Amino acid sequence: MELFEEALHKWEQALNLGQRGRSSTPSAPASETLNESFPELLTEASENRPFSGKLEALLNRAYNLQEDFGTGIPSSNMLMDLEGALMFPLGEARRPLLMDDQSSTTSEDSFFSAVELFETLQLNEVPFLPPKPAAAYEEALKLVNSGEVSCRTYRTELLGCYNDQDFLAKLHCIRQSFQVLLEDEGNQLFFGEVGKQMVSGLMLKAEKNPKGFLENYEQMLHFALKEDTWATTQRELKGRGVVCMNFFDIALDFILMDAFEDLESPPSSVIAVLRNRWLSDSFKETALATACWSVLKAKRRLLMVPDGFISHFYSVSEHVSPVLAFGFLGPKEHLTEICEFFKNQIVQYLKDMFDLDKVRYTSVQSLAEDILQLSRRRSDILLGYLGVETVSEMNGTVIVETGDSALDLGIDCIQGNV
Numbered sequence: 001m002e003l004f005e006e007a008l009h010k011w012e013q014a015l016n017l018g019q020r021g022r023s024s025t026p027s028a029p030a031s032e033t034l035n036e037s038f039p040e041l042l043t044e045a046s047e048n049r050p051f052s053g054k055l056e057a058l059l060n061r062a063y064n065l066q067e068d069f070g071t072g073i074p075s076s077n078m079l080m081d082l083e084g085a086l087m088f089p090l091g092e093a094r095r096p097l098l099m100d101d102q103s104s105t106t107s108e109d110s111f112f113s114a115v116e117l118f119e120t121l122q123l124n125e126v127p128f129l130p131p132k133p134a135a136a137y138e139e140a141l142k143l144v145n146s147g148e149v150s151c152r153t154y155r156t157e158l159l160g161c162y163n164d165q166d167f168l169a170k171l172h173c174i175r176q177s178f179q180v181l182l183e184d185e186g187n188q189l190f191f192g193e194v195g196k197q198m199v200s201g202l203m204l205k206a207e208k209n210p211k212g213f214l215e216n217y218e219q220m221l222h223f224a225l226k227e228d229t230w231a232t233t234q235r236e237l238k239g240r241g242v243v244c245m246n247f248f249d250i251a252l253d254f255i256l257m258d259a260f261e262d263l264e265s266p267p268s269s270v271i272a273v274l275r276n277r278w279l280s281d282s283f284k285e286t287a288l289a290t291a292c293w294s295v296l297k298a299k300r301r302l303l304m305v306p307d308g309f310i311s312h313f314y315s316v317s318e319h320v321s322p323v324l325a326f327g328f329l330g331p332k333e334h335l336t337e338i339c340e341f342f343k344n345q346i347v348q349y350l351k352d353m354f355d356l357d358k359v360r361y362t363s364v365q366s367l368a369e370d371i372l373q374l375s376r377r378r379s380d381i382l383l384g385y386l387g388v389e390t391v392s393e394m395n396g397t398v399i400v401e402t403g404d405s406a407l408d409l410g411i412d413c414i415q416g417n418v
Helices: 002-023 028-037 039-069 076-087 107-123 135-145 164-181 185-205 211-225 227-239 247-264 268-274 281-300 309-329 333-353 364-386
Strands: 392-394 397-399
Touching (some): 135 364, 164 247, 164 364, 185 211, 185 333, 185 364, 247 333, 268 281, 268 309, 281 309, 309 333
Antiparallel strands (some): 392 397
């Protein structure tokens, strides 16, 4: 029965996928976009309708059989009857359900047949259609289909996108929105201050002095402000696969998401030290910090620009990486919970950004406004959890105590003016 229920689940997935493509009723502009961009897929979609109908009939019969059998395990003969019923959907000219022993199949064959049906439908799936008007998204999709949008890393599954094309189209819109947002000096101050406060709060929770981090953070931002460094920074990041000089690509994807991925696969030598019950927590923390510093030192020797943006980023990482590594991998459960909460908030923030139900893709300006609201809401939640005072606003201006610091970020370098 487990195999039967698994097959049933696969059939339900296949039917839902087919119905999603069929039931989408795009607006006139969306229909024109679809006709221009996916004529072959529309033909395939119409051809799949009879298949979806048969699949629905198959599911109805499977539900009836499930009710008849309940949770009990049927006899071998009943399994053979069940299998025959599922392998040959009902039709006007219905073939016999069960042939002789040589032509009969096993329940495992039935399961794999379900998998094959599901994969067949996936191969012929129709393109994703937004459930509501999304003009900016539709325009971006045209660019994606013509090969004009690229990325360093596909995060389709992580961010809950329909497929790679859907991810790229949304990514293009988000890049444009961040460019619009960071043309405003107040927004530059907001994102710069939030980033600083988040990391400082995390270090304080780990009982670490953030002074070294703050000094190097200021130096990195001061470096980014210099116009004569922008071309070099672009060349450095291009060598790391960053295809667009944008806040999302650099700060959120290249820095944050890559850091989380690295922490998911630590070296075996590090795991061995952390799991050694004979070593004290303080020794484990020191060993982990030493390992982080050694890796960063080795990476510095390979830099194409010894005193460029990546070098300044490594200086910041020397203070942050050991804290994150010990938080995610170390034995202190409370610190691990804090780091996991930090990561989950960042990932959910990105998911919301890529969700057509959470933000408006009707225009770049509308999306920019929604992204800013998401950023404020998530930062308030995270900073509140870390016990850090949130960034306040007054009359549309972000109020921060900057002193002599260069917290206006130099995001001109990041927003696309490099």
